[in-house]
Each structure stands twice: as C-alpha cells, then as structure tokens.
Amino acid sequence: MFDGLSGYVWTRNNIGESGGEVYRLHGNPGAPDLYLKYCWGAEAGSLLDEVSRLRWLAAHLRVPAVVEFRCSADEAWLLMEALPGETAYQALLARPEEREVVVDALARFLKKLHSIPTNQCPFNSGQAYRLGLARQRLGAGLVDEDDFDEERRGWSASHVWREMLLLLPQAPDLVVTHGDFSLDNILVVGNEVAGCIDVGRAGSADRYQDLAILWNCLGEFDTSLQERLFASYGMPVPDWSKLQFHLMLDEFF
Known part of the structure; x- marks a missing residue:
C-alpha cells in the first residue's frame, strides 16, 4: 500500500468515521503519528474530495498534512x-469548569474559517448543491432515520424533507464553511483550537451550515453553551429559521 509504515501500531478509529475505514498509526519512535483512511465503492470519491480540500485549506488553517494519496x-x-x-x-x-473557554475558542476558530474570502474558494457546498445531494440520498434510501435528532425521532425521511422545504426560501449568506463542524472534528490543545479534520464537505455555503451543527452538539452539554456560541461568534440573536433548516438538511447526510 504505502512504503515506510513499518514500526507503527495500527488502531482502528471510529470517531467521526463516515463510510470506509480509519486507522491511527502510532507508537513509532521518532516518527509522527498518522491517520490512514480507506474507502471503496461509492465512498471512494469522498477521499478525493477530502484531499483536494485539505491541500487548499492548508494555506488558511491548521488541517492534517497530506502524506500520500492513492486511488x-x-x-x-x-x-x-x-x-x-x-x-x-x-x-x-473532561473539564466542565472550562467549557465556556472552549466554546469561545471554537467561535474564534469558526470566525477565522468564515473570514476566508469566498472568491478564493474553489469548492461549492451551497444550498442548491446540498439540497440536490439530499434529494438523491432520499430517493436512493440512504438516509439513516434511526440517527435523526431527538426532536425528529420517529419521523420518516420524507417527513423531514417536507418540513424542511417549508422553511424555504433562505437568503444566502455565503462564507467558506467546514461542512461538518461537529465537536469530534475539532482538535483542542490547552483549550485553544489546534485545527480541524474531516473536511470533505468544505466549501462556500451559508454560515449556518457550520453554526447549526456546532450549536446542536453543544446542546448535549448545556443550553447556556449554545447561547454563548452565538454571543461569542458575534451574533447574539440567531436566525432560528436558518438554524432549523440546516439542522434538518444535515439529517440527510
């Protein structure tokens, strides 16, 4: 497969995994820890999307350095x-007493990502594109209804689709987005964000693509952290229609 991997311990990693297989390669003295992603079939194209975005984002943010890509x-x-x-x-x-500090760091990192000029971004992840993908996944029966958020528990994918469309149209507010800005995809060192991973959905889209996912994740800990996210981001009064639209759109992926 790849040369130079002898001496590493291979550990299967399931955090943030979406299709395919992910391995952490570690325990090789003097060598950096690595991650290996392997995808096949319809998912193989997702790695090409990710490697393209990793190489582009590296000029703007801390993301994993690409060692090698093969297909x-x-x-x-x-x-x-x-x-x-x-x-x-x-x-x-691990550190409940420092949660507000971490949320502030997440908001700062997100603002930095969203400040990248969209006219420099070669990737489109906007509303029309994402809705097209969602419709394809709905028609192909690929939507995991058992994984819906609690407020949509028991809904069918078709029900989510109908309710989501009722929230259109949405005025676009395009920025460069991560696309899946969840807590498992952000790395932290000393309560500061060290970088982000799993960037295969990155591209120009409405800022609520990222804000909605992160807001939803923080709800697992405390609603006060959700409020702090928007305040720290500089948007004390959120657009609840956009928030709900993007939460429902994310159910299809």
Missing part, C-alpha cells in the same frame, strides 16, 4: 499526519 477505479487511500490534541467533545467532557 484506483473503486478504491482510495489517504495517508495524513495526525493533528495534536483531543477532540473538542473530549475537552468539554
């Missing part, structure tokens, strides 16, 4: 250097 007709392998730190979820869980 065939129906398989793909991506080898990356591991970022330091723990996930934001782990940080919030």
Whole structure:
C-alpha cells in the first residue's frame, strides 16, 4: 500500500468515521503519528474530495498534512499526519469548569474559517448543491432515520424533507464553511483550537451550515453553551429559521 509504515501500531478509529475505514498509526519512535483512511465503492470519491480540500485549506488553517494519496477505479487511500490534541467533545467532557473557554475558542476558530474570502474558494457546498445531494440520498434510501435528532425521532425521511422545504426560501449568506463542524472534528490543545479534520464537505455555503451543527452538539452539554456560541461568534440573536433548516438538511447526510 504505502512504503515506510513499518514500526507503527495500527488502531482502528471510529470517531467521526463516515463510510470506509480509519486507522491511527502510532507508537513509532521518532516518527509522527498518522491517520490512514480507506474507502471503496461509492465512498471512494469522498477521499478525493477530502484531499483536494485539505491541500487548499492548508494555506488558511491548521488541517492534517497530506502524506500520500492513492486511488484506483473503486478504491482510495489517504495517508495524513495526525493533528495534536483531543477532540473538542473530549475537552468539554473532561473539564466542565472550562467549557465556556472552549466554546469561545471554537467561535474564534469558526470566525477565522468564515473570514476566508469566498472568491478564493474553489469548492461549492451551497444550498442548491446540498439540497440536490439530499434529494438523491432520499430517493436512493440512504438516509439513516434511526440517527435523526431527538426532536425528529420517529419521523420518516420524507417527513423531514417536507418540513424542511417549508422553511424555504433562505437568503444566502455565503462564507467558506467546514461542512461538518461537529465537536469530534475539532482538535483542542490547552483549550485553544489546534485545527480541524474531516473536511470533505468544505466549501462556500451559508454560515449556518457550520453554526447549526456546532450549536446542536453543544446542546448535549448545556443550553447556556449554545447561547454563548452565538454571543461569542458575534451574533447574539440567531436566525432560528436558518438554524432549523440546516439542522434538518444535515439529517440527510
């Protein structure tokens, strides 16, 4: 597969995994820890999306450095250097007394990401594009209804689709987004964000694409953290229609 991997301990990693397989390669003295992603079939193309975005984002933010990428007709392998730190979820869980500090750091990092000029971004993840993908996944029966958020527990995917469309139209507010800005995809060192991972959905989209996902994750800990996110981000009065629209849109992925 790849040369130079002898001496590493391979550990299967399921955090943030979405299709395919992810391995952490560690325990090799003097060598950096690595991550290897392997996808096949319909998911193989997702690694090409990710490697393209990793290379572009590296000029703007801390993301994993691409060591090597290989692909065939129906398989793909991506080898990356591991970022330091723990996930934001782990940080919030381990240090309840420092949660507000971590949320402030998440908001600062998100503002930095969203400040990248959209005219420099070659990737489109906007509303029309995402709705098209969502419709395809709905028609193909690929939506995991058992994984819906609590407020939509027991709904069918078609029900979510109908309710979501009632919230249209949405006035676009385009920024460069991560696309899946969840607590498991953000790395923290000393309560500061060290970087982000799993950037295969990054591209120009409404800022609520990221804000909604992060807001939803923080609700697992305390609603006061959700309020602090928007205040720290500089948006003390959120657009609840946009928030709900993007939460429902994310159910399809």
